[in-house]
Amino acid sequence: MPLLEVKALRVLYGKAIALNGLTLNLDEKEMVGVVGPNGAGKSTLLRAISALVPAEGEILYFGERIDHHPPHEIVRKGIIHCPERRQLFVEFTVAENLEMGAFLRKDREKIGADLKNVYGLFPVLEERKHQLGGTLSGGEQQMLAIGRALMSGPQLLMLDEPSMGLSPLMKSVLVEGIKSIWKSGLTVLIVEQDASLTLDLAERVYILEHGKVGLEGKSQDLMNNEEVKRVYFQLG
Numbered sequence: 001m002p003l004l005e006v007k008a009l010r011v012l013y014g015k016a017i018a019l020n021g022l023t024l025n026l027d028e029k030e031m032v033g034v035v036g037p038n039g040a041g042k043s044t045l046l047r048a049i050s051a052l053v054p055a056e057g058e059i060l061y062f063g064e065r066i067d068h069h070p071p072h073e074i075v076r077k078g079i080i081h082c083p084e085r086r087q088l089f090v091e092f093t094v095a096e097n098l099e100m101g102a103f104l105r106k107d108r109e110k111i112g113a114d115l116k117n118v119y120g121l122f123p124v125l126e127e128r129k130h131q132l133g134g135t136l137s138g139g140e141q142q143m144l145a146i147g148r149a150l151m152s153g154p155q156l157l158m159l160d161e162p163s164m165g166l167s168p169l170m171k172s173v174l175v176e177g178i179k180s181i182w183k184s185g186l187t188v189l190i191v192e193q194d195a196s197l198t199l200d201l202a203e204r205v206y207i208l209e210h211g212k213v214g215l216e217g218k219s220q221d222l223m224n225n226e227e228v229k230r231v232y233f234q235l236g
Helices: 042-049 071-076 094-101 108-121 123-127 138-150 168-183 195-201 219-223 226-233
Strands: 004-013 016-026 031-035 056-061 079-082 156-160 187-192 204-209 212-218
Touching (some): 016 031, 016 042, 016 212, 108 123, 108 138, 108 168, 123 138, 138 168, 168 187, 187 195, 195 204, 212 219, 219 226
Parallel strands (some): 031 187, 079 156
Antiparallel strands (some): 004 056
16 A cells, blocks of 8 residues: 555646646655646645645545645644745744744654754754754755754655755755655655756656646656656756
């Protein structure tokens, strides 16, 4: 049984169709990427899974339909959404932002262990734990956003455009961090406009076009696909 199944998902913004019958699945401990141009529906997909926008269709988590659950119940089930543009509490310290990630949790001992793991993954956050979130660099803010998401205790971590606005050096640091998160046993769904980064990270990739899946396959197969190379890498 897949960890996550999305079936015939449809989302409207007024009369505009953002998702038009999108279907995908994700197995436990798998890393899957979703790429596509602006307006293809990538961020809307994550917002629909998180119950932040109304949607038609079915979303199943471990076989249970969750498409009518409110957002806080989605979080309690272990589906954690790290949003586009970070959305930090900029007037809170790094430590306070991380504490907010664990707001709904009761397992205090495990929270302490998770905080240690976040600081091990991104040491700069421990160095700056008393610094305000809004004063961090863009790359450090992205680390904090991911760290805050990890403090929620996810089974499924959904990352929306984590490389947006970052330098090539910071992107490479972030890629290694995301790989470490996945290798620790988490399931990861990553949405990106950077196709190269996504194909490097994910085992399988869905390419969205006009709100639905245009292509889907293993990353290596898509890297060798002439149409994908032409459109996304300007090759051929």
